[in-house]
Amino acid sequence: MPRIPQSIIDEMVAHAREDLPDECCGMVHGRDGVPVQVHRVKNDAASPYRYEMNPLQMMRLERQRDDQGATLFAIYHSHVGSAARPSPTDVRMAFFPPGEIEQEPMFPGTFYILVSLAQEPPDVRAYHIRRGGVIEEEPIEVV
Amino acid sequence: MAVTVHVTSVIQQAVNGQREFSSDGKTVGELIGNIEREYPGFATRIMDEHGALHRFVNIYLNDEDVRYLGGKDTPLSDGDSVSFLPALAGGI
Numbered sequence: 001m002p003r004i005p006q007s008i009i010d011e012m013v014a015h016a017r018e019d020l021p022d023e024c025c026g027m028v029h030g031r032d033g034v035p036v037q038v039h040r041v042k043n044d045a046a047s048p049y050r051y052e053m054n055p056l057q058m059m060r061l062e063r064q065r066d067d068q069g070a071t072l073f074a075i076y077h078s079h080v081g082s083a084a085r086p087s088p089t090d091v092r093m094a095f096f097p098p099g100e101i102e103q104e105p106m107f108p109g110t111f112y113i114l115v116s117l118a119q120e121p122p123d124v125r126a127y128h129i130r131r132g133g134v135i136e137e138e139p140i141e142v143v
Numbered sequence: 144m145a146v147t148v149h150v151t152s153v154i155q156q157a158v159n160g161q162r163e164f165s166s167d168g169k170t171v172g173e174l175i176g177n178i179e180r181e182y183p184g185f186a187t188r189i190m191d192e193h194g195a196l197h198r199f200v201n202i203y204l205n206d207e208d209v210r211y212l213g214g215k216d217t218p219l220s221d222g223d224s225v226s227f228l229p230a231l232a233g234g235i
Binding site: 023025045047049050051052053055056058059062063066075077079081082086087089090093094096097098106107 | 151152153188197199201203206226229231232233
């Protein structure tokens with residue numbers, strides 16, 4: 001069960017609101033399994049229906065994690081008008097090449113967090129996307 | 144042309160876990176061929192069997208996406224930095 005500070009949730013929700021009408025995306029870095037910092041990443045798709053994380057920003061964040069001994073606690077993005085649940089596209093794209101669901105996902109162990117702005121208050125939920133394309137919700141404990 | 148190659152996550156696995164190494168090539172396509180010779184299997188992560196670059200892999204020459212330069216024909220210069228980065232994307 002992911003234990004996530006309210007401040008981290010608030011930051012992801014604020015990002016989602018600020019990027020309306022488009023989807024937002026980003027990464028949450030962790031230390032020893034504890035989420036510590038939200039990193040906003042530019043959505044190169046700039047679309048209400050899609051996100052594409054800016055690859056260069058992603059690389060810099062990966063380098064930063066390596067250098068600081070941090071981990072990728074979660075990958076987050078918003079759904080502006082639909083539920084806080086990974087879409088079929090989200091699941092396909094969790095694998096490399098996309099749709100090769102019988103392999104390990106690209107980021108095994110990393111939570112996928114969805115921020116839905118389809119209702120007030122926004123709904124924030126965490127999942128694991130497993131081999132086989134299986135979606136498992138991991139109920140968030142706010143700490 | 145001697146260049147520095149940067150890779151991340153799943154592409155890193157194809158080059159023995161290195162995140163940065165040196166290689167060479169006159170163009171991006173030639174560079175991919177040279178990396179493939181050293182690390183068999185690399186090229187299949189970057190392009191399809193017809194040699195077309197995968198849409199779900201981003202290649203940057205320094206800070207520019209090679210899609211907006213010359214794709215595989217993009218010329219390289221000594222000291223360039225070439226990054227092969229898997230896409231992270233999704234949507235409704």
